[in-house]
Amino acid sequence: MSAQGVRAEAAAHMAAIGASAHYDHRLAPYDVVVSREHVAMLARQEIIPSDAAAGLLAGLAELEEQLRSAKPVLDPDAEDVHTAIEQYLEERIGADAGWLGTARARNDLAVTALRLWLRDQTAELGATLVALAQALAAQAEEHAGTVMPGFSHLQVAQPVTFGHICLAYAEAFLRDAKRLGFVRALQDECPMGAGALAGTGFPIDRDSVARGLGFRLPSANSVESVGDRGFALDFLSAGASIALNLSRFGAEIVFWSSQPVGLISLPDELVSSSAALPHKRNPDAAELVRGKTGRVLGNLYALQTVVKGLPLSYFRDLQEDKEPLFDTADTLRLSLNAAVSLATLMRPNTATMRDRTDVAFITSSDFAEWLTREQRIPFREAHHLVAKLVRAAGELGCSLGELPVDVRRGVDERLALTQWPDITVEASAAARTSQGGTAPERVREAAALLRTRLAEA
Numbered sequence: 001m002s003a004q005g006v007r008a009e010a011a012a013h014m015a016a017i018g019a020s021a022h023y024d025h026r027l028a029p030y031d032v033v034v035s036r037e038h039v040a041m042l043a044r045q046e047i048i049p050s051d052a053a054a055g056l057l058a059g060l061a062e063l064e065e066q067l068r069s070a071k072p073v074l075d076p077d078a079e080d081v082h083t084a085i086e087q088y089l090e091e092r093i094g095a096d097a098g099w100l101g102t103a104r105a106r107n108d109l110a111v112t113a114l115r116l117w118l119r120d121q122t123a124e125l126g127a128t129l130v131a132l133a134q135a136l137a138a139q140a141e142e143h144a145g146t147v148m149p150g151f152s153h154l155q156v157a158q159p160v161t162f163g164h165i166c167l168a169y170a171e172a173f174l175r176d177a178k179r180l181g182f183v184r185a186l187q188d189e190c191p192m193g194a195g196a197l198a199g200t201g202f203p204i205d206r207d208s209v210a211r212g213l214g215f216r217l218p219s220a221n222s223v224e225s226v227g228d229r230g231f232a233l234d235f236l237s238a239g240a241s242i243a244l245n246l247s248r249f250g251a252e253i254v255f256w257s258s259q260p261v262g263l264i265s266l267p268d269e270l271v272s273s274s275a276a277l278p279h280k281r282n283p284d285a286a287e288l289v290r291g292k293t294g295r296v297l298g299n300l301y302a303l304q305t306v307v308k309g310l311p312l313s314y315f316r317d318l319q320e321d322k323e324p325l326f327d328t329a330d331t332l333r334l335s336l337n338a339a340v341s342l343a344t345l346m347r348p349n350t351a352t353m354r355d356r357t358d359v360a361f362i363t364s365s366d367f368a369e370w371l372t373r374e375q376r377i378p379f380r381e382a383h384h385l386v387a388k389l390v391r392a393a394g395e396l397g398c399s400l401g402e403l404p405v406d407v408r409r410g411v412d413e414r415l416a417l418t419q420w421p422d423i424t425v426e427a428s429a430a431a432r433t434s435q436g437g438t439a440p441e442r443v444r445e446a447a448a449l450l451r452t453r454l455a456e457a
């Protein structure tokens, strides 16, 4: 290849590796908002002529209109969306478009637009998390008294109520919604005016731009604010938390809906059949809610790796912030919407739930507690005694409540009681009335309280 050919290829490779307009076009509406605020401030401060400002505002208004009607008016081959917008304005209003670049750089512009986009994402995802918790609250209200096996180690442990389990997930999702709010509040600062890195000599009014864009403050340090992506990492890390909680919820639903478990049923809309096995009802939506967690965690790791080792200020590496953010927001939107449908439409199989609590000795802890409460036997000792009773009942093939008095006396003189309880799973669940416990009355209270907290979230 000729030297000229090699250089032509190099230019093409440079353009290809540098291009971002094919994905960062979704920041276009945010660039318009930032640019409008910037132009208005420049005119107020008499930094640019007022007729140039009027022309720019008209051009931006026209662009906004085109974007709203989804007309592809921006050059997809421009280096990035911000360059494409300047080009568009130049075509529409001519040389006056050149005033727009006064007292700003793409470094402060790009990161400001990104922050505005992120603010909308946190609001939308936060609202969907609240909707998910509402759906779970509705299940809890309906099934406050529905008894099912509670697991630890996936071994049947104690009877719980389905409502209590739904509220457990709701708690995690409400906390995630708050986490997004913290991310938004922590860095409510506007980078505009930082310029390329050092600020500007023009008499700009950063306060008014920050306020006009809905930020609390302008950023404190120009160098820091063009190179900082902590706000993006905070979002990705909150996103990872959401994804992890969704993943656990998805895994739970997959388990519950497996036939040998049979605790819940899913509607046709949320399962798929198998190409090979005609009877299958695969819980694909729940599996994907779980499976999509991988990319969300990966996106956090990707941006952490980009930022690691970057000295202060702007490097082109930072352009790699957008795709992980876009993908995390898009993925969480899909997963959360599917989770809302799952939470709304899953139906507990109440009879099966009751059946599955019919595991030998599921109420053994209730017997130990009864001995402590009624017979004043220290709990550790009561626990040992019940362990012996469990063994004896296992050998006799009866329940703890059915153990004959002589067998109990054989274990310990103090167990030779005429009043010997037979604790049902309903009684076991109903007895757990401590605050935050599984008793139906507590679940009803907790659901009501959750509704209030959600209304405030």
Ligand code: ARG
Residues within 6 Å of the ligand: 020, 079, 080, 106, 107, 110, 314, 316, 318, 319, 320
């Ligand atoms: N597209 C770039 C980004 O998103 C905009 C900033 C470019 N600045 C520069 N000096 N090349 O990071």
